[in-house]
Amino acid sequence: MADVKYDVLGIGNALFDVLVRTDEAFLAKHGMTKGSMSLIDEARAAAIYKDMGPATEVSGGSAANTIVGIGSLGARAAYVGKVKDDQIGKLYVHDIRAAGVAFNTPAAKDGPATGCSYILVTGDGERTMNTYLGAAQDLSPADIDPAEIAGAGIVYLEGYLWDPKNAKDAFLKAAKIAHDAKRQVALTLSDSFCVDRYRDEFLSLMRNGTVDIVFANESELHALYMTSDFDAALKQLRNDVNLGVVTRSEKGCMVVSSEDAVAAPAFPVDKVVDTTGAGDLFAAGFLYGLARNFGYKQCGELGALAAAEVIQHIGARPQVSLKELAGQRGLTG
Ligand SMILES: OC[C@H]1O[C@H](O)[C@H](O)[C@@H]1O
Secondary structure: OOOOOEEEEEEOOOEEEEEEEOOHHHHHHOOOOOOOEEEOOHHHHHHHHHHOOOOEEEEOOHHHHHHHHHHHOOOOEEEEOOOEOOHHHHHHHHHHHHOOOEEOOOOEOOOOOEEEEEEEEOOOOOEEEEEEEEHHHHOOHHHOOHHHHHOEEEEEEEHHHHOOOOHHHHHHHHHHHHHHOOOEEEEEOOOHHHHHHHHHHHHHHHHOOOOOEEEEEHHHHHHHHOOOOHHHHHHHHHHHOOEEEEEOHHHOEEEEEOOOEEEEOOOOOOOOOOOOOHHHHHHHHHHHHHHOOOOHHHHHHHHHHHHHHHOOOOOOOOOOOHHHHHHHOOOOO
């Protein structure tokens, strides 16, 4: 798109990730549901952290991971999310700007600390997240700059924004500005537990045209339509949104619109180390392709490539240049 300042602008909960490899016994001891994202308070965060082994600390946040991935692929990317002006918040701002992402949301001067997600990664690579939202819960419509939103070809929003009190108003404000400027609005359903919390609202956003593109994995899709029948759920998705993108782990992805149903394969990986951010990086590759007007199959392959990179190491941010990786596979042209 010639007249855009950013190819994609993401809005999400700005979270710093504290990741550790652990076993099922740790999850059981702390009453965690494997594979879930639970919201926790400060006291529980302290209790979990105290019991964790040596951790890897790295910036995260679902939409932020996607936006960093889009930047790594060589597109113009921007992010809106709330941190506090504390040490972790400063690290967060450094990391996202150092990744080439435009980030101008003012940090909170007071209130809760920068949010953190305490992530337990079991031997099978599955991640179990415990999120203390902290300052992220104070993202509000005042943080939405109309000119920045209108300057983005695609505005990408995370379903997790439905958790904090004011963020959904920020979400709705951004979607309206984007549509008034004839831009596209994309939503990731975030996780199946999030879908269970906000099913009706997410369906309304799709059916009333607040969002144009939806990203979901299989379990989110099943949760959305409360069915275990994949084909039936996909058919409903196709009716409810302009473009639906469903990831299916090693089975690749399905992209559906009123005209098309396109499959793209997954990228084989030797060993899944940590699935944190798999969906985020898939969305990065896909949205990069969409911004470049690539066909849906190529968008899906770019998504699969970016996801394959991120699941082979700890943490949800790419550790190599995705642009180079995609170039080596002939996927950027
Ligand atoms: O999707 C993974 C991300 O979700 C959570 O928000 C964590 O911060 C993590 O980086």
